[in-house]
Amino acid sequence: MAAEIAHNVHVALGERAYDILIGDRLLDHAGSILAERFPGRRYGIITDNMVAEAQLPRLLASLDAAGLSHSEIILPAGESTKSFAHLETAVEGILAARLERGDLVIALGGGVIGDLAGFAASIARRGMDFIQMPTSLLAQVDSSVGGKTGINSPHGKNLIGAFHQPRLVLADLSTLDTLSPRQFAAGYAEVVKYGLIDDEEFFFWLEEHQAEIFAGGPARGEAIARCCRHKARVVIEDEKELGVRALLNLGHTFGHALEKDTGYSDRLLHGEGVAIGMVLAHGFSARLGLAPSQDTGRISAHLKKAGLPTILADIPGALGSTETLMAAIAQDKKVARGALTFILTRGIGQAFIEKNVDGAAVSAFLDEMRGSA
């Protein structure tokens, strides 16, 4: 049986170029796809225990059928796996499996596994090739593309890592069937993000196709491919995030601060923080008189329909003080010389980078948003 590749998005990065293959049941064809593209390699699969249970058997069967040699490293599921301790486990696992420089690391899982395994590959033997096999919606539309890899620090999210592009991204749509609805919704926040940044038409399309995307119709693959094309374009333009790539952080400065405050726990998933963060970024831009305030309402309604939190009060449990949140914002890595850098917007599809945001205004805005529960 031939692989059903519905979409192939090429990331044209010169000698680091690669394809993003999107389609149904691609994991079942992984063995033959890899055997053809990377003859003679051995594979080290890094995954987490939940994905191992739900999806690993299919991948192993397919590698075995193609006669490919492999070993597995299974880490605990969850954001706290993006730590030094688990990075060490992953790297030492790669070395223990005697994988050589020409062999391949496979990241099978969500963004946590993709970020961690990609980083592990980048430092094992001073750089090994790796393949992303994203299994969460968030990973398929965002984290598996673009080569940002890394782990978290007590000082903030993703503060430690490397730029390391994968050699191939294999997004199997059918893996999303075993993803929890809450995780699917969280990933959907990143889908919406692409529309909000600079593609108003995509946002309107999402408003029309939201139900089909959640139900798993063809619009799902279509939405994922559009997100990958968008991200690929940005990454090609600005691989190392020196400029325009920062737009992809729309909603993330607020989001990261909230994630930190809730201890990177089940209280708030990354995409949920981004959902609230995007509403905050639009609300703050409206407050500054930059954007129409009805856009904030429209975005908020769309995210709510997807089952996402949209205001601070949606977060269960007590939040830290505004000062604590501001400190987290200041430590976020997108800080240059003390001035706060934010992604602000002039409305849906009109985000921009503002390097000189007044901390006091942000703080006052947050104070108010906490009150308005």
Added chain:
Amino acid sequence: MAAEIAHNVHVALGERAYDILIGDRLLDHAGSILAERFPGRRYGIITDNMVAEAQLPRLLASLDAAGLSHSEIILPAGESTKSFAHLETAVEGILAARLERGDLVIALGGGVIGDLAGFAASIARRGMDFIQMPTSLLAQVDSSVGGKTGINSPHGKNLIGAFHQPRLVLADLSTLDTLSPRQFAAGYAEVVKYGLIDDEEFFFWLEEHQAEIFAGGPARGEAIARCCRHKARVVIEDEKELGVRALLNLGHTFGHALEKDTGYSDRLLHGEGVAIGMVLAHGFSARLGLAPSQDTGRISAHLKKAGLPTILADIPGALGSTETLMAAIAQDKKVARGALTFILTRGIGQAFIEKNVDGAAVSAFLDEMRGSA
């Protein structure tokens, strides 16, 4: 007072190009050199406790005099500092000091600190600039140049790391005055290495100037500059060690196996392992009929005069079995698809890369060398 830069070696790596400044008491001028070359930066100094005692005050005084802001991270001295645990300390220290992407990490110390701090800089905030201030002879002639950074694994030396070029190398000759004679001799093994690889004339020059180099005359700076020029040339040609750069590993495959076997301890310093390894590489090449055996004797005599060990029996304590050594050799990262890669030689100044070395022949040779105490 103007800095006394005796030699300036340029490493022409395009947008990653940098200078190696060599001279007396350069640390006392570091503040003004940095203020001129990197205006407006802040500095995070990583060093070890021995270098902190011997050299850090001079650097701090000079930074203070130039009004440069700095913070310090002091790690324990010794090879075992090249570990995940200390890497974490270094990276978290950089983040705790709130150094930003545009700031600079300074590696003040020997090869251990240079490798570790350079690696920490490469992964903190996904890549910060750093400066090498090598204080051991080994670091001044070898490890501070070329951008190989990293830590050790239980599976072998330097198996985890990154290619990350420094922005500047500042080699202060006067720092060598506080280096122990044993460490100086160990570094000298790497000096000799450059002659053995492809510069017979340099080896002969070393035979003539050995006493002056050890005594600290002008030949010392001259020798260091020649080594840096040699290494710079190789690095420019093959930055990522895909080819000719591997020649710099002359003596290192044996050396690394011996270091591993002695637990990276005081029993055998890196340069001492390299000294024995170079003699073994020449001896093995002679055994294969590739090189004249009198060269082995000549090299061995020169290294012995420098106070270096040259045979296995010079290593205090019992060595592991030949099988253990062979396993370490096979796990060394310069292994491709099971075939052993060695740097062999046709004589002094005539080293070459051989990718198809017969493991059984190496094993038999080692067995014999163990007997010939």
